[in-house]
Structure formats: C-alpha cells, structure tokens
Amino acid sequence: MRAFTYERASSVEAAAKAAASNPEAKFIAGGTNLLDLMKLEIETPTHLIDINGLGLDKIETTADGGLRIGALVRNTDLAAHETVRRDYGLLSRALVAGASGQLRNRATTAGNLLQRTRCPYFYDTNQPCNKRQPGSGCSAIGGFSRQHAVVGTSDACIATHPSDMAIAMSALDAVVETAKSDGSRRSIPIADFHRLPGDTPHIETILESGEFITAVVLPPPFGGKHIYRKVRDRASYAFAIVSIGAVIQQDGTGRVAVGGVAHKPWRIEAADTELPKGARVTASALLADARPTEQNRFKIDLVERALGAVIAEARD
Amino acid sequence: MQFDRPATTNPIDRLKVVGQPIRRIDGQLKTTGRAMYAYEWHDTNTPYAYGYPVGAAIAKGRIKSIDISAAEKAPGVLAVVTAPEVGERKKGKFNTAKLFGGDQVQHYHQAIAVVVAETFEQARAAATLISVDYAEEKGSFDLRQAMDTAVKPASGDPDSGAGDFDTAFKAAPVTFEESYSTPDQSHAMMEPHASIAVWEGDELTLWTSSQMIDWWRSDLATTLDVDKEKIHLMSPFIGGGFGGKLFLRADAVLAAFAAKAAKRPVKVALPRPFMMNNTTHRPATIQRVRIGAQRDGKITAIAHESWSGDQPGGQPEAAVMQTRLLYAGENRMTAMRLATLDLPEGNAMRAPGEAPGLMALEIAMDEMAEKIGIDPVEFRIINDTQVDPEKTERPFSYRNLIGCLKTGADHFNWSARGRPGSRREGNWLIGMGVAAAFRNNIHFPSGARVRLNAEGVVTVETDMTDIGTGSYTIIAQTAAEMMGLTIDKVAVQLGDSRFPVSAGSGGQFGANCSTAGVYAACVKLREAVSQKLGFNSADVIFENGEVRSGNRAVPLAEAAGSKGLVGEDTIQWGNLTETHQQSTFGAHFVEVGVDVATGESRIRRMLAVCAAGRILNPVTARSQVLGAMTMGAGGALSEELAVDTRRGFFVNHDLAGYEVPVHADIPHQEVIFMDETDPMSSPMKAKGVGELGLCGVSAAIANAIYNATGIRVRHYPITLDKLIGGLPDVA
Ligand SMILES: Cc1cc2nc3c(=O)[nH]c(=O)nc-3n(C[C@H](O)[C@H](O)[C@H](O)COP(=O)(O)OP(=O)(O)OC[C@H]3O[C@@H](n4cnc5c(N)ncnc54)[C@H](O)[C@@H]3O)c2cc1C
C-alpha cells in the first residue's frame, strides 16, 4: 500500500471540491474493495476522500412512487428494507446472494456498483493486464478464463463485472444520480453507466474525474415475480459463474439481466421482448454476439438453462 | 520402550479417561483468543520488526540483477536481504525446491528477497519497490504434455505386482479400463505460514507454525549452516497444516536471515497467495485403472498406474499405494511414473497417495460393479482380503472393511438407492454413492517426559504438535489413565524443541505414536514412584490419585515429595509392521442433489464409518473425520489449482479463487466408529483417523453424482460445466 492522505468530507459540495483539487484522489465508502486493491497496489490513490459522513445513507420514496437509495446505504440495510423486500424483491435477493454478512454490513450501494473485476490476473501484479496496466496485454485470453466474459468482450479484455446487486439494478432500470466536481448533478440510466472494455478496459464507467454517486433511484414497482438465480461452484461466498435477475409477469412478459457474462450487467431490451417465447429464444437474443473462450463456452448453455429454470419458477 | 510384541492388557484398557468423550483441554484458550499462534507472540518489551517476502515473478530462470536501492530508502526500512546476496545454501533434507538463496528461480513466487521495516505496512510497501531483471527460461508446466517424458522414479517403490496381470486381464470374462485425473490441490489451511526469529549471539529462537519440530529444526540448521543445538524452536499452537507445515518453509528461513540483518527480532508471515505458489501442494495426477473379474464379481486382475510431476529431484504422488492392499485378486500390478515439471514443489497433503488414488480407484470400482451388475457395496465385500494380496503370507493385523460397509449401508438406508437418473425431487436429481476408505497405519518413534510434582500434578512434555487435531487432549488422557488421575491433574506442554522428540503430526500417525510415547514415559514414571516407595512395580495400582500395593496406599502427591519425580522414554517400533499389514478402513456414503438445470451439485448428507483401532477420544476423533469429509467435499466439487501452462503458475492463488467448502456446502454429516482395538499397533491399541476420513470421500460424491444424473465424470473437480451437456432438457 502506498502512503496516502485522508480527509473526511462533510458535505456533497465539499467532497466534490476536494475531488476537483486532486485528480489522484479516490472516494472511499465501505472500503471493502478499495482497501484490498490498495494493499496490492492495484489502486494507488494519493488521497482518500471519505464520503461516509454526507448523510447519503437514507432510503426514501420518490414523488412518482419509486425509491431513492442513498449511495452510502449499506448492502445489509438495503436488502432488509421493507419496501425493497416487498416491491423490489429482486434487489433484495441479489444483495443477499453476494459476499458474506460481514462484508454486506460494510459494503455500500455506490461501492458495490463500482467494485472492480475479480479476474485473477488483474489481482496478480506480476502478470500483464490491460485493465491494471493499459497496454501490457491480457493474460486471461489464452489463459485461465473459466470465469470470464463471453459477450461484449474485446481483444483487450474479457473480464466480467462481478456485482450481484448491479444485475438487479439493471433489470429494474435504476438511474444513477451523481455530483460532479464542478457542483453540477446528473442522472445516468444504469444501462449507460458501465462501459464495455473496448480498447480501454481500465475505464469502467462513464463517471468523469471527481464525479461521484449520490444515490441510485428505482422507478415505481413493476409487480411480477422477482427472481435472482445465482449459479456457482459452492453454495455461498462465491462470485457468480452466471446469474439471472428477472422480473416476470403472469402473462410471461418481463425483464431480464444476466451476470457473470460481460464487463457490465448484461441486458438487451430486444431479449426482454422474447421472454414469453421461452428461455431458448431469449438466451440466443441475449448472447447473439457471444465470443466465449474454450474454457467458458459452457456459459452459453448455462445461461439458457438457468433462465429456463427461472421462467419455470415464475410460472409455479 | 521397544514395542515388538502385540500389546496385552495394560492400564490403558481401564478406559476411565482414554476413550472418553472429553472436550479439548485447550478449547477455552482457543475460543477466548488466548492460544498464541506463531505470529501472535508478543512481548511488549521486544522491538519486533516486520519482514515482508518478495516472490519470483517468473516460473523459471535466473535473476540477472536485483535493484533494492529504492526499497532501502523507503520509510521505516531496516534491511533488505536478497537471495543472490545470501547465495546458494544447503537444502534441508525434506525440501525439494530450495527455500531461499542463490540466483536461480525454480518456480513462481519462490522467495527472492525479504524486506524488513519498523511496521508491516512499511515492509510491504517497500517490497513493491524492488525491481528484478530476470533471464527467463522455458519451463514444463503441463502434466498431460509431459506424460510421455515421465520416468520410473529412482527411489520409493514405484512398481509392484503379483501373478500375471496381462494374461489374467485378457482372460477375464468382464473387463474394465478407464482413465481419471485429479488436479493440483492446495492445503489452504486457515493460519498462513509464519515465524518470529530472535537471535541472541549465535543462538536462534524461532516461534513458528510447524507440524514437525525436529524436522524443521534439523533442516533450518542445515539451511542456515548453524549447529542444530543452537536453534530453539517453538510451535505450541498451529492453525491447521494438512501437510503444508510438515517441512521447513520459507517464512522460517527468511525470518532468520532478516533478524540477523536487521539485528532485531523479526516477524514474517507468508501472504496468502504464497500458500499456493511459494509452498507445496498436492500434485495433480493422471491415473489409469484396469480391472478384470469373473461374472460372480470376483476380481482376477487389477492394475493401477499413476502419472504425476514434480520439481527435479522430487517424488511421485503415490496414488497407487492403496491398490496394492485394498482388494483381493491374484494377478495385479501398480506403477508410478514421474515427470519433471517447473511448477511449485509437489509434496504431502493430507493422506498423500491414498486421497487422490482412491478418487480414481473408487470410481472404477463403482463402474465395474455396474458393469457386472452387482451392488457396489456387495462388490467390495466379495473382494475383501484378510492378507496382503501381493504377499499373501502377510496377514492384516486387524481388518474390518466389511463391517464398515455393512454398518454404513444399514445406517444410510443404502437399499433405497435407485437406478442412475431415476430419482428427482423438484429441480433436484438425487443420488447416492459409496466408496471404501483405506489408509495405512504408520509408525515413528516418539518420546515424552512426564513430571510428577508435590501437588500430585503430572506435566507432560513432548515436542509433539497439535495442529487442531486434539493432541493436547489425548495426551492428557493417556497420562491421566496411566497415572490413575483425573484429567484436570494433568498439564500438557507441546511443540518445543527442548522437549523429547516425538513422532510429530502427519500421516495420521501422530495420535497413536505420540500417546504411545507418553505411555512409555508414564511406565518409567510409575517405576520411579514404585521404586521410591519400595513397592514391587509388578503389582502396584495407580488409581484415584493414589498408588497402591497390597494394603498400602500413598497419594501420588506424597510419593512425589518436594523434589518430584520424572519419567522419560521413547517408544520404538519392532517389526510388527513387517510381519503384519497395519491399515485403517472405512466406508463413505453420500447423498447429493444435482440441479437439473444448472448442474450444481450440492451434498445432502454424508456418513463415514471408520475402523481405526481404539478411538482415544470420540469427540476429537469425530471432529477429525468431519473435517476430512469436508475436505473431500471440496476435492470432489470445487478445489483445483488452475495452472497457467504458458507462464507456469497457479492462477487462483487466494481463497476467493481456490474454493474450499463453506458452511452452506456441508449439511448433515455423521460419523460411526467401529468398536475395535488393534494390539499390533501400539500399547494404545489405536490407529489413526485424521486421514482415513478423507480417503474415498470424493469418490463417494462422484459416484453419487453419477447415480443422480447418469453422467460419469472422471476428472475432478466435478464442476457444473462437466455435467450440463448431459443433463435433461429444461427449456
Ligand atoms: C471476499 C469478498 C467476497 C465478495 N463477494 C461478492 C459477491 O459474491 N457478489 C458481489 O456482488 N460482491 C461481492 N463482493 C464485493 C463487494 O460487494 C464489494 O466489495 C462492495 O460492494 C464494495 O462496496 P464498498 O462500499 O465497500 O466500496 P469501496 O471499496 O469503498 O469502493 C469501491 C470503489 O467505488 C468507489 N466509490 C465508492 N463510493 C463511491 C461513490 N459514492 N461515488 C463514486 N465512487 C465511489 C471507490 O472509490 C472505489 O473505487 C465481495 C467482496 C469480498 C471482499
């Protein structure tokens, strides 16, 4: 870990200002991802801005009947929130499928969206990795790539986004609210928030330097059955090999996002419209342009089969 | 004490303390955080410095140059010691790859430097400032590719046989042949390797985490080139080892060099990723099993071959060993071949040989039973043997494999098992599997000293280790039984090189050998007591805190007197292991569910039935078997060190990537111990269980998955990608 300075911001404005004055600063929320990466010197901020004290830890209903989730709401609190459990069951289920109780007690809504990949080469600073060290190459391509992405990949990077929560947010059409370092605010639909790797896998979202998340807003509830199905080698405390987040209505229509397959939560609106036709058609719409490796080709099948199980469960 | 005749009746047979379900005497220390593990020793007056290791960034080659100037200037840095500067060292007897020294790199993350600083954080930060220029060399990292170059190892006992396998196999009415593979596995114990080194003049004190105090001490002396007598090693509490702490490791060597350079006591812990690539692992195997049998199920020919790889000068994974002894059959052969690989050193991990060997053999037995059309439990019973099948004049000392199989089948409701793929509950395909367990009973000499003091308290001192197994407790039970005391009157001190050399913890020999050593020392103490009191030692009785002879009874405290009395001895083993084959036996039964859509396999219940001589303490023994079954679940379903065959290292080198089971993976587990003793084994009439519990588990799971799905997977771990292609349609 490199030496760094630390400050506790007292307001959104102060945090924005602090970020504006130091382009090498990072925000720290729960710290469950950032600190691990700093210990390994994969992240090397010279300055940390602690945003835990900004009052961004509230959950409120919005004027149109949706839900505004403060950026600093802990994963545990969000999963347990009455409205979330009642109206956005998918989100609650995705959250509790992730990490462990202790980690969820610390992890925050914004931090979870911004957690970095679990590609093992990214974590080993002896190995080439375009995401960690742009231009050094991608060790996973041609290497150990069982967990890696099958769709939306590039020749520069085939990493996945590991978040469970983000899959729910994607299926639920969440909107990310941010504050920029110049004090201005914007709202970003979740679909536009994360980027595909392209030639710049080290740039993972469209956030600008110094811009930070203040809240994530959910639209009014959709009704329907909320199912999160996380597929993994062991029964708990493991990242998804593949996960399906779906809201399915009685008539078979619905919305679906897939985890463990891409650099971002994978959602294709055209695939949603296929849902009533079943898993096979929907999965082929979702993974039409898939480019798996030898080691993760099985994910194509797995997505279809897991989705089939989800649709069947929704019918019961 | 020389143990060369079967044990007759002795004080242990009273079973007032031994054999009783006594909770760990060190349990409270552990649950309250007062048991001091290696890294935790902390004397507030000692100015500890912290060493952080640097591992090689390449798998094979040479260090051309190493630049430490930036690290030396970093805040808090006290010293930097590099491998080239230290130079080639003599290697310890038990190490294959060198631990530290010289400019050659033999494997990834081999230690090449250690940075010492005032704080751990400073040492770690400075370590990243070291830059190394390597001359990288091509290495061999792929066992399957190296198979053709594998050779018959020079030592060990690579080939064996009896009768004429080839002819009998050809002639057999039913024949079977298949290949299997097991991956590299990591010990992945909770406590990482850690040491604190303190030099006083030319004397070194080392707190460490070691299963074998004397092996470490000797090998550390060799590596440092100091007199063994100048090294004092302590390892009273160990947070798991599984074989990963049998042999001297880099943390001890680095701490010793670092402490010398910094002229300060230095703490060194190996970071978690080092566990996979810096230390040892269980090597991968490729195995071939051939079985020929009559239609009635009698095996007439059996062959087991295994290929594995290791660093130059290493050893094969002895995966064929159990096949030499487990089943009858007149015509047989086994063979092991060893390839040279430049991956990290392969070496012992819990039940080396048998664990991966049974992973293959016990699937093969399941396959063959099906081919013949016999129940797999019955097939194993038909092929039981009471003699060493390769040397039929050698009987087993005691063997009740049949009892384990029958007891288990009854208890598990085995008869409810259906045809493959026939049982379904909702989304779950349900299946049951069985496998035999087998592991040899090994003997090492073991010494102990017992002191009786004026309070009537007996203190046992031995360099035996407790790696979480319960050594403290069973040793206390043994001394209490021998001296006629309750367990609260016994204190146990372990893991210190100042104490008599014991068998140590490994190969499931620790419990039987170390308690037998304590037995021998107690016999000496009993003699000392009798002699002091002028009793005839043949007819004295030690009971209820007294020693009695005829109608004289003297409390032990009084007998000890103010000076106390001491007994010390080492148990030595005669040739009973040559005249008799001594092994432990068991049967594993498992029920799994396989998700019909995703192929995720989840265990529903497990049962182990173990026949392992006298069970010294059913609580600690059960805990050993439960842990072993859990490890077998990991081996069956998720544990695999993923090899990057281009760059030559294990990629998933942390506990996020190397998936050991978590609680949610382990539902209902049950353990049954057969009620037996083995007088050939030791005065304790006990054998080991700690490894037996692992042997066969993974195959039972594999067989259950087959029974659930009808899909036979022969390459571990059995992950969902190996199943989904064969599962029924769901869409
Ligand atoms: C052992 C382990 C297992 C895990 N398993 C899972 C799992 O199964 N599924 C899963 O989904 N996750 C898992 N996680 C990841 C976990 O969910 C994340 O670590 C956590 O959500 C991150 O939240 P945080 O608040 O701690 O983020 P931090 O570590 O504080 O921050 C993460 C990143 O977000 C940035 N950041 C934080 N808040 C803001 C903000 N408001 N605006 C702008 N930038 C911000 C930080 O600068 C940093 O770059 C696991 C983590 C661990 C350690």
Ligand code: SF4
């Ligand atoms: S997949 Fe991405 S994160 Fe992984 S090694 Fe390649 S570039 Fe790095």
